[in-house]
Amino acid sequence: MNVTDQQKRYTLDFGTGWAYDPAPESTDHISLKKKYGHFINGKFVEPAEGNYFETINPATEEKLADIAVGSKADVDAAVKAARKAYDKVWSKMPASERGRYIYRIARMIQERAREFAVIESMDGGKPIRESRDVDVPLAAAHFFYYAGWADKLNYAFPGRTPAPLGVAGQIIPWNFPLLMAAWKIAPALATGNTVVLKPAETTPLTCLKLAEIMQEAGLPDGVVNFVTGAGDTGAAIVNHQDINKIAFTGSTAVGKLIQRSIAGSGKKLTLELGGKAANIIFEDAPLDQAVEGIVNGIFFNQGHVCCAGSRLFVQEGVADAVHQKLTDRLETLIVGDPLDKNTDIGAINSKEQLDRINSYIEIGLNEGAAITQSSCSIPSKGYFCRPTLLQNVSQASRVVQEEIFGPVLTIQTFRTPDEVLEKANNTPYGLSGGVWTDKGSKIFRMTSGIDAGVLWANTFNKFDPTSPFGGYKESGMGREGGLHGLLPYLKI
Ligand code: ADP
DSSP: OOOOHHHHHHHHHHTTTOOOOOOBOOOTTOOOOSEEOEEETTEEEOOTTOOEEEEEETTTTEEEEEEEOOOHHHHHHHHHHHHHHIIIIITTSOHHHHHHHHHHHHHHHHHTHHHHHHHHHHHHOOOHHHIIIIIHHHHHHHHHHHHHHTTOHHHHSTTSOOEEOSEEEEEOOSSSHHHHHHHHHHHHHHTTOEEEEEOOTTOOHHHHHHHHHHHHTTOOTTSEEEOOOSHHHHHHHHTOTTOOEEEEESOHHHHHHHHHHHTTSOOEEEEEOOOOOEEEEOTTSOHHHHHHHHHHHHTGGGGOOTTOOOEEEEEGGGHHHHHHHHHHHHHHOOBSOTTBTTOSBOOOSOHHHHHHHHHHHHHHHHTTOEEEEOOOOOOSSSOOOOOEEEESOOTTOHHHHSOOOSSEEEEEEESSHHHHHHHHHOSSEESEEEEEOSOHHHHHHHHHHSOOSEEEESOOSOOOTTSOBOOEETTEESOBSTGGGGGGGEEO
């Protein structure tokens, strides 16, 4: 009998009586081309220098497609198309008509939701449950939300005259490829700007499928352009003379580089960078609910979330109980095939990222951390990481201070609210945080004391297009989402 890794895993994880049968999402409704050019001026075009790179499935290490490498000439062609579309069509069009295109894009994402979810999981490694229930519906919701604002901008900023900026250059990371594209494109279009966007090099496919939707929706040529490639392509966008606004989501290191390179250029800038969120559990918290929130905050989605709750602070009286509950829950998490509907933790996005996570686990151990890892089996092929807890860490530990971007949770204890506030704020980052308690007064005390742009109380990692998202300190500047998300794309 041919026993697959998957079947072995279920048997090992659950023993007899508790095995879930594999429930993989089918891929037969997916159509992917072997090779993708850039999407410029409404058409897929060959890259000027003729170079391609491979995008692979991180769960199988198999190639999915060849993707064009964007040179300066490609970026220039995309910016020229975006400028022409801005001058001649998009900025002249009645706002209600612009809104209609955006609504159409939202509806078409919904119609093709299954296809998008499967491709997102194949290209990025995230569990199908996440891409199906979070990424794709939220991407559609963002287009719906901003479509509604297109003809109401005068009401958004009463007494002022909002005007678009021109061409927006947008660069996004690999953790939420379609959703980040939606976060960036929807407000740009609603405010009358045109777009040149670069997806991350490991996850270009859903953007290129979104390009198909732009074509089918009849969006005028050049309004949205996608140029693929790595850092050099991103830098060509950042440094292009005829771009009016840069929106970047990615690492703090690259964010700082971008801020330096556009200084004095007059380009508007928003940066959504790294995070090291504190998730704080008080003794009076509902512990089972809190443990589930912690798991959702750092382990689902492989910890590939900039707002992940990667630092856990537990009040001393419940520290042992929480650790035990977490350890037990870790054992039940299913690590494996991203396309399987039972999977909790999919593949790490790339070998490079897996090596980085493993090196941080090593650093933690060298710093004296005590490690608890799930004993689950992981597939022999592909990039996978067991969910990991690191205890006996201190504020000075690198694993507590630096962003790991993987399923690794550090655990520290505290006695008083003041102590935990000081510890929570003692990082260079300020993107998000969470607090678990039965007392409303403690929620207000903590959420007003934590320097972070997004705070959750008795829940974690919940998103909505109406709610602004963004960071303080080295987590970035500017807000995306909600009314605030319109401002970076307007002169008012
Ligand atoms: P991550 O750690 O999330 O991969 P990066 O900041 O390296 O973060 O990548 C985020 C996005 O920024 C990707 O699309 C990447 O190709 C792009 N990028 C990387 N280096 C640069 C750069 N120097 N200028 C502009 N974009 C860049």
